[in-house]
Amino acid sequence: MKLHHVLEGPDDGPPLVLLCSLGSTAEMWAPQRRELADEYRVITLDTRGHGGSPVPDGPYRVEDLARDVLETLDDRGVERAAFAGVSLGGAIAQWIGRYAPERASTLALLCTSARFGDPDPWVERAATVRDGGTQAVADAVVARWFTDDFARAQPDTVARMRDLIASTPAEGYAGCCEAISVWDVVDELGAIAVPTLVVSGVDDPATPPEHQQLLADGIPGARLESVTGAAHLASFQRPEIVTPLLREHAKGAL
Numbered sequence: 001m002k003l004h005h006v007l008e009g010p011d012d013g014p015p016l017v018l019l020c021s022l023g024s025t026a027e028m029w030a031p032q033r034r035e036l037a038d039e040y041r042v043i044t045l046d047t048r049g050h051g052g053s054p055v056p057d058g059p060y061r062v063e064d065l066a067r068d069v070l071e072t073l074d075d076r077g078v079e080r081a082a083f084a085g086v087s088l089g090g091a092i093a094q095w096i097g098r099y100a101p102e103r104a105s106t107l108a109l110l111c112t113s114a115r116f117g118d119p120d121p122w123v124e125r126a127a128t129v130r131d132g133g134t135q136a137v138a139d140a141v142v143a144r145w146f147t148d149d150f151a152r153a154q155p156d157t158v159a160r161m162r163d164l165i166a167s168t169p170a171e172g173y174a175g176c177c178e179a180i181s182v183w184d185v186v187d188e189l190g191a192i193a194v195p196t197l198v199v200s201g202v203d204d205p206a207t208p209p210e211h212q213q214l215l216a217d218g219i220p221g222a223r224l225e226s227v228t229g230a231a232h233l234a235s236f237q238r239p240e241i242v243t244p245l246l247r248e249h250a251k252g253a254l
């Protein structure tokens with residue numbers, strides 16, 4: 001399935017693919033897109049069921065979401081790219097690193113996990129959203145995206161991001177919750193043979209730093225960076241730290 005995507009930066013720049021978290025769109029990468037498009041051909045994709053992408057009936061699997069990304073890149077003639085993904089986007093990047101390594105020059109895995117915990121809460125969240133829409137979970141979800149200090153300092157930004165969650169199609173959000181519920185590559189990490197940067201938000205309540213420690217311990221040669229003053233959307237809250245890391249890692253320079 002081909003995905004809605006935004007292309008920025010020079011046509012002949014090295015391709016850098018940005019993959020989004022659950023309940024978001026290319027908007028969540030706005031701070032990085034602006035900066036990195038000076039050097040990279042930045043391709044930011046809306047995950048299946050989100051933003052401008054198609055919304056088939058769920059459940060989905062991370063493999064489906066990853067194959068969508070690769071099909072869209074095929075359509076654009078992009079054979080190999082650097083990938084960066086936040087949370088669900090990081091799971092998609094892990095799948096590509098594990099099962100399609102020839103497509104990935106580097107991986108950056110941000111605020112993500114090889115297993116997002118017990119499946120039941122994700123299945124319950126899918127049911128809640130199918131009943132009540134994404135509006136029903138938007139306040140609770142956005143509270144995990146940013147630290148309290150950031151929410152106090154930038155209420156308008158947080159309200160805008162909350163609206164992004166609430167405007168996600170219910171079936172798309174639910175199908176992705178189901179993908180997360182069965183995602184488990186804990187025993188596969190040693191087979192990821194792509195240079196990998198792992199990034200934690202120190203105050204991330206959704207995928208706390210121990211999840212990224214497990215990724216960094218399991219993926220051969222992975223490097224772990226911890227970002228202070230950041231919750232689940234560390235890239236959005238602390239771009240001054242995260243963007244240079246992504247820039248250097250995508251070059252193979254870290």
Ligand SMILES: O=C(O)CCC(=O)CC(=O)O
Nearest residue numbers: 021022087088141144206
């Ligand atoms: O809503 C949350 O608690 C975070 C959701 C999550 O971990 C998956 C994602 O952000 O892509």
